[in-house]
Amino acid sequence: MKKIEAVLKPFKLDEVREALSEVGITGLTVTEVKGFGRQKGHTELYRGAEYVVDFLPKVKVEVIAADKDVQNCIDAIIKAARTGKIGDGKIFVNTVEQVVRIRTGETDEAAI
Numbered sequence: 001m002k003k004i005e006a007v008l009k010p011f012k013l014d015e016v017r018e019a020l021s022e023v024g025i026t027g028l029t030v031t032e033v034k035g036f037g038r039q040k041g042h043t044e045l046y047r048g049a050e051y052v053v054d055f056l057p058k059v060k061v062e063v064i065a066a067d068k069d070v071q072n073c074i075d076a077i078i079k080a081a082r083t084g085k086i087g088d089g090k091i092f093v094n095t096v097e098q099v100v101r102i103r104t105g106e107t108d109e110a111a112i
Contacts (some may be wrong), residue, residue, distance in 0.1 A: 001095075002064070002093050004064075004070065004074065005060060006060070006090070006091045007059070010032075016076075018080070023073060029061070032057070035056065036055055037087070070093060074091055
């Protein structure tokens with residue numbers, strides 16, 4: 001099993017959720033986050049004063065998927081989240097050693 005974490009632009013969240021649903025993902029976790037990458041933030045004008053916004057608003061989507069479904073999930077996220085502009089985000093994939101459903105005690109793929 002793998003944990004797929006995608007950090008992306010907030011307005012792309014619904015499209016990504018729908019794309020993951022189409023490839024069979026039944027659950028995910030979403031967190032509002034802030035950060036920056038190569039774009040290093042940007043400057044804005046507020047009441048005549050210019051200031052730097054270092055951390056940009058993003059959302060982090062976390063999904064646990066069976067090994068066989070990982071590439072389909074990644075492809076779905078890329079297709080739904082890509083705008084072609086800087087700041088589209090990143091996808092991280094990590095190995096998950098164990099999953100336990102608290103309510104039933106099911107483990108691993110049965111618990112996803």
